[in-house]
Amino acid sequence: MEKINLLATISVITIFISLFLSFFLVTVKTEHKLSNRLFAFFLILTAIDISINLVDLFKFSLNIRIFISTFFFLQLPAFYLYVLSVCYSDFKLKPKHLAHSIPFLTANLILLPCFYAVNLTSKIKFLEKSSSMPEVQFNHILVHVQILLYIIAAFMILRKAKKIYLENYSGASIESLKWLFQFTVALSFFFIIALFKNIFKFTEQPNVSESLKIGLFFFQLIIIFWYLYKALNNPSLFRNIDSKLKLVEDIIFEEKNSSQLAINEKEYNSALLKLKQYMIDEKPFHNPSLTIQDISAAIEIPVRDLSILINHKLEQHFYDFINTYRIESAMNILKDTAKSKVTVLEILYDVGFNSKSSFNTAFKKHTGYTPTDYRKIL
Structure with missing residues (x-):
């Protein structure tokens, strides 16, 4: 009973x-x-x-x-x-x-x-x-x-x-x-x-x-x-992706089957230089919602080619590629003694993160330290 x-x-x-x-x-x-x-x-x-x-x-x-x-x-x-x-x-x-x-x-x-x-x-x-x-x-x-x-x-x-x-x-x-x-x-x-x-x-x-x-x-x-x-x-918990987007491995497979490479070595070097210069000059990574389509439109490189360039040639996911710039920017702020009173929370928002857990994870993956520990050892 x-x-x-x-x-x-x-x-x-x-x-x-x-x-x-x-x-x-x-x-x-x-x-x-x-x-x-x-x-x-x-x-x-x-x-x-x-x-x-x-x-x-x-x-x-x-x-x-x-x-x-x-x-x-x-x-x-x-x-x-x-x-x-x-x-x-x-x-x-x-x-x-x-x-x-x-x-x-x-x-x-x-x-x-x-x-x-x-x-x-x-x-x-x-x-x-x-x-x-x-x-x-x-x-x-x-x-x-x-x-x-x-x-x-x-x-x-x-x-x-x-x-x-x-x-x-x-x-x-x-x-x-x-x-x-x-x-x-x-x-x-x-x-x-x-x-x-x-x-x-x-x-x-x-x-x-x-x-x-x-x-x-x-x-x-x-x-x-x-x-x-x-x-x-979190009432707006998820941000969806476009189902029309393809995995890089599928794009490369299609390119090989059609006997056509997306970009040759010379074009690859030129596109890479253009991409890196844009990242340094414009600092688009400060935008927490940045997508590969945004960069593609800005530097006038097709999304397919840019995706292969970053995800395949550089052997980095776009997510990690952007976070590398964000972490480098955060490291420069942490090194700056004039900004010693700027909190870690302020820094993560400033460099393009909108989640403390994702910032700490990315920072430790890149440096081996948490942001707080990194600041202490400087």
């Missing part, structure tokens, strides 16, 4: 927080409306899925209860589309995305003749033997395959988006991509535990399954609180 009450309490709290965060995401003023709505949809699906545990409170019919349980098939597709929308600024929902609902439709069509369309007595018999019913076993296999595929797909999207970001942007949004990666890891861990819970459910140790179930609800509540904290403190 105490276990049931605990589960119901956790469920109610999680549902309330999920719906509250959904309302916040839908109503908050932001440029990323689609991303917010997709995550709100994911949270609403989560709340609906959790509501199954409150069957005694809501008195759901068997058909509704089973139908709601199949909403799980929509949760990971919703999260995957959310990841796409966060990563790419020009992402839009299209008719082709309806294909993500196929597992959900398949699961319900399988249950139609053997459960939904039969009388109450047959339904009860079906539930009593559910662990041995081929339809239920098929749906369990389907959901586990879906979990695996969508988790892999989400990580592949994040990996590609991070590489494109590093090759084309210089802002602090890389921290946001790292956070989204961490959030995806947390969700992956959650679904892996859920997988083991389902395995134990069909063994001679159902108590292990119930214990894991309670643990999952605690973990789910923590994940949602974590996201709520981030959302409230």
Whole structure:
């Protein structure tokens, strides 16, 4: 009885927080409306899925209860589309995305003749033997395959988006991509535990399954609180990238296949000299939102050629290339005894950073010291 009450309490709290965060995401003023709505949809699906545990409170019919349980098939597709929308600024929902609902439709069509369309007595018999019913076993296999595929797909999207970001942007949004990666890891861990819970459910140790179930609800509540904290403190958490941008390795591959190099050695040296002179004279790195497109327009070198020049020829991501200039500028300020009263926070904003953590990470990577320690040893 105490276990049931605990589960119901956790469920109610999680549902309330999920719906509250959904309302916040839908109503908050932001440029990323689609991303917010997709995550709100994911949270609403989560709340609906959790509501199954409150069957005694809501008195759901068997058909509704089973139908709601199949909403799980929509949760990971919703999260995957959310990841796409966060990563790419020009992402839009299209008719082709309806294909993500196929597992959900398949699961319900399988249950139609053997459960939904039969009388109450047959339904009860079906539930009593559910662990041995081929339809239920098929749906369990389907959901586990879906979990695996969508988790892999989400990580592949994040990996590609991070590489494109590093090759084309210089802002602090890389921290946001790292956070989204961490959030995806947390969700992956959650679904892996859920997988083991389902395995134990069909063994001679159902108590292990119930214990894991309670643990999952605690973990789910923590994940949602974590996201709520981030959302409230960073309402414009992510800066998207353009999906039309290509990885340098793909550009080089295309150039080789067409038997045409982007720039020859003489042009490369000329472009490099022009780029370095521009960086020294104009100091564009002071702009925290600087992109490779901005520099391309300023020095009149095509984005493709400039991208190959920096990311391939110099063997540096654009992100690191710009940060090198920012760190050199910060080092000069720290060395200047006339500016000894200028704080590290003022310096990081002055040289183009807008995140203390990214500044400290970049500075230590470049010098081996934190900014504060570097100032002390001078």
